[in-house]
Amino acid sequence: MDVPLPRACPHCGGGVTETRVASQIQEDLPVVRPHVRRFDVHVGCCRQCGRRVQGRHPLQTTDALGAARTHLGPQAVALIVLLNKQLGLSHGKISALLRDGFGLHVRPSGVTHALHRAARQAGPTYDALREQVRGSPVVSPDETSWKVAGELWWLWAFATATTVVYAIQPGRGFDDAAAVLGTEFDGVLVRDGWAPYRHFTHAVHQTCLAHLIRRCREIAEAHPRAPWPQHVKAVLQQALEIRDRAAAGEISAHGAAVARGHLVTRLLDLLEAPGGLADCHRLAAHLTIEFPALFAFLSEPTVDATNWRAEQALRPAVVNRKVSGGNRSSRGAATQQVLSSVVQTAHLRDLDAREVLVELLRAPHPIVSPALVTLH
Secondary structure, eight states, X not given: OOOOOOSBOTTTOOBOOOOOOOOOOOOOOOOOOOXXXXXXXXXXXXXXXXXXXXXXXXXXXXXXXXXXXXXXXXHHHHHHHIIIIITOOOHHHHHHHHHHHHOOOOOHHHHHHHHHHHHHHHHHHHHHHHHHHHTOSEEEEEEEEEEETTEEEEEEEEEOSSOEEEEEXXXXXXXXXXXXXXXXXXXXXXXXXXXXXXXXXXXXXXXXHHHHHHHHHHHHHHOTTOOHHHHHHHHHHXXXXXXXXXXXXXXXXXXXXXXXXXXHHHHHHHHHOOOSOHHHHHHHHHHHHHGGGSSXXXXXXTSOSSOHHHHHHHHHHHHHHHHHOSBSSHHHHHHHHHHHHHHHHHHHTTOOHHHHHHHHHHSSSXXXXXXXXXXX
C-alpha cells in the first residue's frame, strides 16, 4: 500500500522533497463473521426393514433435525474446547467472546452443551490414550486437589514423553492410580514420595530428586548451623551432575556405575547419623524408605530424575481450577478429563488440537483419532 508524501510540510507549509521510501509492516485480524451452512437432508424409508434412513454430508456433525436442526459447527466447538480447556476461560467469557468477536450468539449453557458433545465424540480416543499410558515403559504420575459438585476430589495426571492422560477421581490412593495404570504396571514409575505409588510392586521406581533437594534446602535454611542436610543435598546434586556428564559422553556407562556406587555408600553413611534435629530425622526416615528409588535414572538413561513431566501436565489444570473452581457435576468432570487429555496430548505431539477435534466432531460415530492413536 503506497503512502505518498503530503503536498506541503505539516509544520510550516513549505515544499517537500522526497529522500527515501521506507517499509512498515502491519499485522491485523480480519473481521470474522459466522459461516452458515444449510444441509438439505434427504429422509427416506428402507423398503426391506421399514426403518427410517437419512443422508449425511461429510461436513455435518450431527443427524439432529427439527427443533435441534440449528447447532454449532465443528470449528466453533473446537474453539470452545481450546478456550476452556487450554486457556481456562469460563463459559460466560467464552459466550461473550463468541458474541463480540465472531458474531455467534451462544449462551453459557450452549457452551456447556458443546463441551459435552465434544467429549462424547472423543471418548474412544481417551480410552486409547489410557491404554497407551498403561503400556508405556516410563510414566510420571502426579495429582492435585479438585472440586466436583463442591466435594473434594483429585485430578490425576499421567504423563509420558508423547501422551498425557487426566483422570478425576474421588480419592488419592493406590486404587485411584491403578484405575489408569492397572494394578500390575511393570514399567518405570517416575513419581514424588507419595506413599501409594510404592504399592506398584511390579514397577521400577524413581523418586523425584527435585523434591528431595528442595526439602534439604528448606531444612538448611531453617537450621543454618546443621551440616547434615547440606551433605545430603550435595550427594543428590552430584547424582544429577553424573547424569549430565554421562549424557554428554564425558564418562562411560561403567564410570557412571562406579560413581553411582560411591554415591550410594556416601548416602548410607549419612543416613546412619542424621544428627539430633527432628527435621533431619524425618527426612532420613523418608530417604531410607525411598532409597531403592533414588538412583534408578543413573542405570537407565531414558528415566528422568524428576517428575517434571507430570508437574508440567498439571499446570494447565491448575490454571483452569483457579477460574472454574472445578466441576459442578460428575458429568462435567468426565468431560474435563477427556477433553483435557486430547488437547494436551495433541500439544505434546506438536499437532493442531483444533484439527484433531474437528475430525472427531465430524465423525458419524465416536471414533479413535487417527492422529493420536499413532505415536509420533
